[in-house]
Amino acid sequence: MADTPWARRRARAPSRLGAAALVLGFAAIGLAGTVANLAMLLPGGGWWAAIVRPDAGLPDQLLAAYSFAPRLVVSLLAGAALGLAGAILQQVLRNPIASPTTLGIESGANLALSAALIWMPGLLGFGREWVTLTGGLLTIAVVFLLSRRSGFAPLVVILAGMVAGLYCASLAALLALFESHYLAGLFLWGAGSLSLQGWEEPLFLAPRLGLAGLAAILLLRPLALLGMEDAQTRSLGLSVGMVRLAALLVAVALTAFVVASVGCIGFIGLAAPALARIAGARRIGPWMLASAATGAALLWATDQMVQVAAVISAQMIPTGAVTALFGAPLLLWIIPRLRLPPAAAGSLSVQLGQSVGRPGRRLLLLGGLLLLALTLSSLIGPTATGWSLALPGDPSSAWALRLPRALAALAGGTLLAVAGCVLQRLTRNPMASPEVMGVSAGAAGGLTVAIFLIAETSRLEQMLAASLGAFLALIVLLLAARVSKANPERIILAGIAIGALLDALVSVLMASGDPRAILLFNWMTGSTYGVDASTAGASLLAALVLLALLPLVRRWLGMLPLGEDTARALGVPLGAGRLLLLMIAAVATALATLLVGPLSFVGLVAPHAARLLGLRRPLSELYGAALIGAFILVTADFLGRTIAFPWQMPAGLVASMIGAPAFLWLLSRKQDLA
Amino acid sequence: MSAPPSPALFELVDAQMRIGARTLLHPLSLTVPAGRVVGLIGHNGSGKSTLLKLLARQHAATGGEIRFEGRPLWEWGTRAFARRVAYLPQSSPATGSMSGRELVALGRYPWHGALGRFTAVDRQKVEEAIALTDTGAFADRLVDTLSGGERQRVWIAMLVAQDAGCLLLDEPTSALDIAHQIETLTLIRSLCRERGTGVIVVLHDVNMAARFCDDIIALHGGRLIARGTPQEIVAPDTLARIYGIAMDVMRQDGGGYVAMPRI
Numbered sequence: 013m014a015d016t017p018w019a020r021r022r023a024r025a026p027s028r029l030g031a032a033a034l035v036l037g038f039a040a041i042g043l044a045g046t047v048a049n050l051a052m053l054l055p056g057g058g059w060w061a062a063i064v065r066p067d068a069g070l071p072d073q074l075l076a077a078y079s080f081a082p083r084l085v086v087s088l089l090a091g092a093a094l095g096l097a098g099a100i101l102q103q104v105l106r107n108p109i110a111s112p113t114t115l116g117i118e119s120g121a122n123l124a125l126s127a128a129l130i131w132m133p134g135l136l137g138f139g140r141e142w143v144t145l146t147g148g149l150l151t152i153a154v155v156f157l158l159s160r161r162s163g164f165a166p167l168v169v170i171l172a173g174m175v176a177g178l179y180c181a182s183l184a185a186l187l188a189l190f191e192s193h194y195l196a197g198l199f200l201w202g203a204g205s206l207s208l209q210g211w212e213e214p215l216f217l218a219p220r221l222g223l224a225g226l227a228a229i230l231l232l233r234p235l236a237l238l239g240m241e242d243a244q245t246r247s248l249g250l251s252v253g254m255v256r257l258a259a260l261l262v263a264v265a266l267t268a269f270v271v272a273s274v275g276c277i278g279f280i281g282l283a284a285p286a287l288a289r290i291a292g293a294r295r296i297g298p299w300m301l302a303s304a305a306t307g308a309a310l311l312w313a314t315d316q317m318v319q320v321a322a323v324i325s326a327q328m329i330p331t332g333a334v335t336a337l338f339g340a341p342l343l344l345w346i347i348p349r350l351r352l353p354p355a356a357a358g359s360l361s362v363q364l365g366q367s368v369g370r371p372g373r374r375l376l377l378l379g380g381l382l383l384l385a386l387t388l389s390s391l392i393g394p395t396a397t398g399w400s401l402a403l404p405g406d407p408s409s410a411w412a413l414r415l416p417r418a419l420a421a422l423a424g425g426t427l428l429a430v431a432g433c434v435l436q437r438l439t440r441n442p443m444a445s446p447e448v449m450g451v452s453a454g455a456a457g458g459l460t461v462a463i464f465l466i467a468e469t470s471r472l473e474q475m476l477a478a479s480l481g482a483f484l485a486l487i488v489l490l491l492a493a494r495v496s497k498a499n500p501e502r503i504i505l506a507g508i509a510i511g512a513l514l515d516a517l518v519s520v521l522m523a524s525g526d527p528r529a530i531l532l533f534n535w536m537t538g539s540t541y542g543v544d545a546s547t548a549g550a551s552l553l554a555a556l557v558l559l560a561l562l563p564l565v566r567r568w569l570g571m572l573p574l575g576e577d578t579a580r581a582l583g584v585p586l587g588a589g590r591l592l593l594l595m596i597a598a599v600a601t602a603l604a605t606l607l608v609g610p611l612s613f614v615g616l617v618a619p620h621a622a623r624l625l626g627l628r629r630p631l632s633e634l635y636g637a638a639l640i641g642a643f644i645l646v647t648a649d650f651l652g653r654t655i656a657f658p659w660q661m662p663a664g665l666v667a668s669m670i671g672a673p674a675f676l677w678l679l680s681r682k683q684d685l686a
Numbered sequence: 687m688s689a690p691p692s693p694a695l696f697e698l699v700d701a702q703m704r705i706g707a708r709t710l711l712h713p714l715s716l717t718v719p720a721g722r723v724v725g726l727i728g729h730n731g732s733g734k735s736t737l738l739k740l741l742a743r744q745h746a747a748t749g750g751e752i753r754f755e756g757r758p759l760w761e762w763g764t765r766a767f768a769r770r771v772a773y774l775p776q777s778s779p780a781t782g783s784m785s786g787r788e789l790v791a792l793g794r795y796p797w798h799g800a801l802g803r804f805t806a807v808d809r810q811k812v813e814e815a816i817a818l819t820d821t822g823a824f825a826d827r828l829v830d831t832l833s834g835g836e837r838q839r840v841w842i843a844m845l846v847a848q849d850a851g852c853l854l855l856d857e858p859t860s861a862l863d864i865a866h867q868i869e870t871l872t873l874i875r876s877l878c879r880e881r882g883t884g885v886i887v888v889l890h891d892v893n894m895a896a897r898f899c900d901d902i903i904a905l906h907g908g909r910l911i912a913r914g915t916p917q918e919i920v921a922p923d924t925l926a927r928i929y930g931i932a933m934d935v936m937r938q939d940g941g942g943y944v945a946m947p948r949i
Contacts, residue, residue, distance in 0.1 A: 440779075567800050571792055575779040577744055582848070583768025583796040628783040 032291040035306050038313040045316025046084065052323055053080060078210050080319075085214040087315040087331070088308045090270045091280055093221045095307020096228060097266040098281030099288070099300045103235050104259045107166040108289075109505060111282035112148075112267040113512075114170050116177030118278065120151025121271040123180040126187050141220060144268040151176055152264060158680045171443060172679055174508055175613075179672040186665055213273050220269045227262045228300065235259055236296045277332040278512060279339025280307045286346045311335065329520055336516035343509040344492055371632035374625055378639040385643055386422060389650035390415040414653075416548035421649035421663050422642040423551035424608035425618070429641025430558060431600040432615030433622075433634045437569045438593050439493070439503055445616030446482075446601040449507030450514065452610035454485025455602040457514035459535075460521055463528055471547065478602035485510050486598050535609060543607070554603055555638075558596070562634050565593060569630040609664035612648070613671030614641045621674075644670060695720040695852055695884045696741055700750035703736050710736045711908045713750055720851070720884040723875055725899030727892055727919075729929055733908040734888045735776060735856055741886065742773035742854045754852075768796035772850040776857050776888075778841050781829040786840045789829050790815055793847030815847035819873060835866035842873060853877070855887040859894065867891075871898040892928075892945050896920045904928045920945050 050059050053076050062070075066077035094112060101110040112118045124147025128135045135143055151173075158172040159165070234255040270277065284307035285299070291306075293299035311331070318331045393414060432445040439449075446452045458481020459474055466473060492506035521529060568589045571579045580586055601615070608614075622636035645667050652661035696718040703711040711733040718724055726734040739745045740752060743759055752759045754771065762770075772793070781789055793815065794808040816822050821843045824836050832840065838858060845853055855874065859867040875898050877883045889895040895902055896916035904912040904919060912924050919925070920943040925933040932948040 564801060567795060570784075570788075571795065573779075574781060574792070575775070577773070577775040578779060580744060581742060581768065581771075581773035581775070582792060583765035584800075585764050589800075623783060628785075629788070 035287055035291060035302075035309055038306075039309040042309060042312035042316050045313065045320055049080065049316060049319050049323075050076065082211045082214045083315065083319075084312070086217060086274060087311045089214065089217045089221055090274055090277060091284075091308040091311025092304040093217075093224070093266040093270050093307070094277060094281040094311070095284030095288075095303040095305070096225065096300060097263040098307070099285040099303035100228060100231075100235070100259050100263040100266075101281070102285050103296065103300075104238060104256050104263070105164060105166070105169060106238070107164075107169060108286065109166065109170050109282065110173075111279070111285070112263070113177070113276075113278045113282055114508075115155055115173035116151045116175075116180060117148040117173075117264055117267045118271055118276045119177035119180035119184070121145070121148040121268050122276050123147055123184045123187075124150070125272065126184045130187055139272075141269050141272040144272040145265060147180075148264040148268045148271070149261075151180060152260065154676075158676050161680055168679060171448075171504070172676060174448075175672055175675055175679075179668070182665055182668045182672070186661065186669075217269060217273050221266065224262050224266045224269070225304075227258070228266075231255065231259050231262065232297055232300070275330075275332055277311065278336035278516070279343065280310050280335055283339050283342045283346070284310055287342075290346070310339075314338070333516045333519040336512050337520065340509040340513035340516065343512075344488075344506055347492065347505050347509070371627050371629065371636070374627060375632060375635055375639065378625075378636060378643070382422070382639050382643045382646065385646045385650070386418055389418045389646055393650075393653060412545075416543050416545045417649055417653075417663075418646050419548040419552050420543040420607045421645040423548070423555040424604045424664075425614050425641035425643070425645030425667075426555040426638040427558065427600040427604035427641075428608070428612065428615040428645075429618035429622075429637040430562070430634060431597045431604065432617075432641075433619045433637050434569065434593050434597045434600075435615075436619055437573050437630065438590065438597070440573050440575065441503060442620070443504055443616070444507075445613070445619075446597070446604075447610065447613055447615055448504060448511075449489055450485050450510030450512075451482045451489075451507075451598065451601045452605050452615075453511040453514035454598075455479070455482040455605035456610040457481045457517055458484070458602070459606070460518050460532060463532060464521060471550075474606060475602060478606055479599050481514075482602045482605070483595065483598040485514070486594050490594070551603060551607055558600055559635070559638060561596075563631060565589075565596070566631045566634075568593065569634070608645055608667065609662065612645065612664045612667035613675050614644050614667055617671045617674045618644065694718065695755065696886075697753040697756075698750065699753075701740060701747045701752050702749040703733075703740060703745065704748045709908055711740070714910055715750075716903070716910060716913075718884070718886060719901070721878065721882045722900040723878045723885045723887065723898060725895035725902045726886060726888045726905065727890075727895050727902060727928065728905035728911075731907075732905040734905050736908075737905065738773075738854050738856050738886065738888055742771065743767060744773065744775075765796045765799060768848065768850070770850050771852045771854060772845040772848040773854040774841055774845055774856060774858055776860070778837060784829050785826055786821060786829055786832070786843075787812065787816065787825040789840055790821070790825070790843045790847050793844040793849075796848060796850075811849055812847050815843045818846055818877075819843040834861045835863070835869070838862060838866070838870055839873070842870065846877065850883075852884040853886070855885065857888050857890060860890060867894060874898070892920065892925065896945075897942060906930075917943065 054062055054072055059076065062073040062076045063081045064077075066073040068074065098111040101112070101115065102108055104110075121144035124143050125140060128140070128143045155169060155172045155176050156164070158176075159169040238252070238255060238259075267281070285303040288299055288302035288306050291302065293302040314335050315331045318329050318334050322329055428446060431451070435444040435446065435449060435451070436442060438444075455478040458477040458479070461481070462474060462477035488510055489503065489506055493503045518532070521532070568579075568584055571582060571584055572589070572593075576586065579589075604615075618637040618641035619633065621640045622633050625636060627633045627636035645663055648667035648670060649663035652663050652666040655661065655666075694717045696716075698714055698716045700713040700715055701711070702709065702713045714737070726738060728734045736745070740747050741754075743762075746760070754762065754767070759767075791804070791808070791812050794804065794811060798804055798808060816825050819839050819842055821836070821839050824832050824840060829837055829840055838861070842858070845855075853874070858874070859870055862870060871887075871894060874885055874887065878885050887899070889899075896919065899916060902912075902914060902916060902919045903910065904924075906928055911927055912919055919928075920935055922933055922935055925935070925945055933945045934948050936944050936946065938944055
C-alpha cells in the first residue's frame, strides 16, 4: 500500500533549514578556525600585511605567508573542485551516491601516482596531473565496463567503484610495503595532507581548476537535460554519449588535479552535493554552485580544525583522513534521506543455476582440494638454493615454520567465509560481507584502539578488543538499517561509511609516525608472518568449534532470507535469533581479522563461489564456503611466500588481489541473470 | 447478520493501531468465527492489511485487546501461535535458491523448532500439503524460477504444511491473472470446507470476495463500515459507502451478484 508510515516519513521534505544551517556552520567553523590559527601564529595582529608583505626576518610572518595562507587557498580550491566533481558525477550518472571517492577515482589516481613515483619518476616530469588523470580515467573506465550490463544501476556502479577503489588502495599499500623508504611520505599523501611550503600548489591548482570549472559551466545546459531519460534527451537533439563523456572527463580531471596536488580527500565530493541538494538547491546551476561552495566550506572547516588540533597535539594529522572521519557519519546521516530509484535493488537479487546435484560429493572434493593445498604449501617452498622439499621430522626443515602459517590462513579463511554467509543470509543482501559492511574495519578499529591504549596487549585482550569493535560496527550498521527499513542498498552504503570511518581512524594513527603504527600496518595488510604454533592451533580450534555450532542455527539461516514477516509467522524468535547470528558473525570476523587482516574479500566471495558450485542449502553453503575461503587463503599464503621470494607478501593482501577481481567479475556476471 | 455457527477464532475488544499522530485503525471490536472464509475489503489505506497484521502478531496493537481462541495474543508462545495461525504476507519475498519442497518444509518449523528432528510425520505433512495444493510438478524446481501463480501455490502449500487451524492471507491474488485468482481462491475455500480451517483473507476485488467468502468485513478509513454475507455487502448503497463511488449491481445467470463501478 502506498501510504505506509515510512513512505510518508520519507515523503516529508527533509529539513532544508537544518542542512543550510549545517553548511553555514561549517563556514563559521572555518572562519573561527582561521582566526584562531592566525591568532596563534601572529599574536601581534597585522595579519594581512604579514601575508602580503612578510618581513623576511620574522619566521612567524614567513610561516603565515608561505605556509598558512597557501594552505587556506588550497583547501578552498580543492574543496570546491571535489564538490563540483561530485555534483557532475551525480548528475551524469543520475546516481545520488556517485562521487570521486565512491567511484574509486581518487584511489585510482593515487595508485597511479604512487606507481609512477616508485617505478617511473621520469613520468612525473611531464606533470603529475597527467599521471593522476590517467589513473582516474582508467579506474572509472573499469567501473563502467563492469557495470555496463546493469544499465549503470546506481548500486552496481557504486559497488564496482568502491571495490575498485579498495583494490587500488590495496595495491598502493603493497607498493608502500615493498618500497618502505617511501612509506611515511606516501601515507601522508594517500591520506590527503595539506601541509604546504610556498605558493606553488595554489598556483598549480588555480588555473587547472579554473579551466575545468569553465568547461563545467559550458556543459551546464546539456547536463540539465541529462537528468531525464535518454530517449527523451535524444529527442531534444542532444548527443547523450558525447555530453556524458565530456562531463565525466571534467569531473575526473577536477579530481585528478586535486589528488595530484594534495592526495586523497575522501567524502567531500559525496557530502557536498548531497548537502546542497538537501538544503534546497533544485535546479542544476545553483546546485552545482552550492555543491562547490559547500565543498569549499567543508574542507576549509576541516583543515582549520586539523591545524588547531596539530598545534595542540604537536602531531601532523592528514586532513583527508579527517574529512573521512566526519564525512562518514555525515554519509550515515544522509543515507536515510536519499531518494534512490527503487528498481536498483532488484538487479542484485541472486539467481542461481538449476544444478541441485549431490552437495556431499562437492564438499568432499573441496575438502580434498584444501588438504592438497595445505600439504603442498607446508612441504614445498623456495629457499636460497632453489625449490626444496621440507619433510616433517627434520629439525632443520622449514616445515615447522610453514605449517602454523598455513593453518592460521586456513582458520582465517574459514571464519571469514562463515561470517560472510551468515551476514548475507541475515541481511538478505547478496553483497553483504564483513569486509564490505565495515565489520572487519570495526575489528581493526577495536584492535587499533587496544594497541594504542594498552601498553602490552595479550592475544586474548586483542581478541576481545577486535570482537568488541566488530560487534559495535554491526550494531551501528543495524541501527542504520532499521532507520532505512533494511533497504539493501542503504545497508551497504552504511557499511561502507562505517568502514571508511574506521579506516580513517587507523590512517590518522598510522600517519602519526608512532612506532606501533608499523606493527599495525603489517597486521593490517594481513601478514601471517608472526603466527606461532600455539596461535595457529588455537585459531584452528576456534574455527572448528564454530563449524560444529553451525548446525544449531541452520534452520534460522534458512528462514531469515525469506524476510521478517515470514520468519515471524513461522514462529522464529527473531530478536534472540538475530542477536545470536550477529554475535557469531562478529566473533568470527574478529578472529579472522586478527589472523589475516581486514583487507581480503574472502567473506564476500566464498559464499558466492559456494552457491555457484550448486551448494544451495544453508548448511552445505556454509561448509562449502568455509572450505573455499580456507583454500583461497592457504593458496594466498603460499603465493605470498613464494612469488617474490625472498620477500614476503601478506596473505590477506594477496587474497584481496584475487578476491577483489573475483568479486567484480561476480558483480558483472550476476547482472546477466537478473 | 447471521450468528457465528462455531466458537470464536479471534475476538477484538477496542483493538487499535496508531503510529505517531496517525491512526491506522480506530478502536475496533469484532468477533471472527472459526471454520469460515472471512473476506476483508476496503479502499487503499482503509486499514485492512493493518488489521490482518495485528491478528498475525506482526505488529502489536497500540490499544485494546485481541484474543485468539479465548487467550490474549501476547500470552501465546511464538511457536505455539505459529502452530495455530499461519500468515502469508502481501508480497511473497524472493526465496534465493530454495526448491519448492524445501520451502514447503519450512512450514514445519513451528512443530520441530530450531533443533528438533524432521520426523516422518513432518515429511508426511509436507507431501500431503504438496498433494493437496497440486504443486508436485514444481516441488523440485527452484521457487524463484516459477511463474507468479505457481509460486503463490507453493507458498500456500507451505501454509498448509504448517497445519494451522487458521490462515491469514494478505491479498493472495494480487499478482495473479484472473484464472489463477479463481484457482487460488478455490483452493483456499476447499481447505476451509475439507479441513475446517478458518481463513481471513484480504481481497481487493469485491466480486472475488463475494464469490468465495462466507462473511465479509468492510473497512473504511480505519473503521468498520459494514459486515455481512456477500449478499448483504454487494448492494449499491453499501458499496458506495465502502469505496466512495457509485456502483451498479447486476445479477449473474448463476445466481451471484456482480458489482461494477457506474461510469
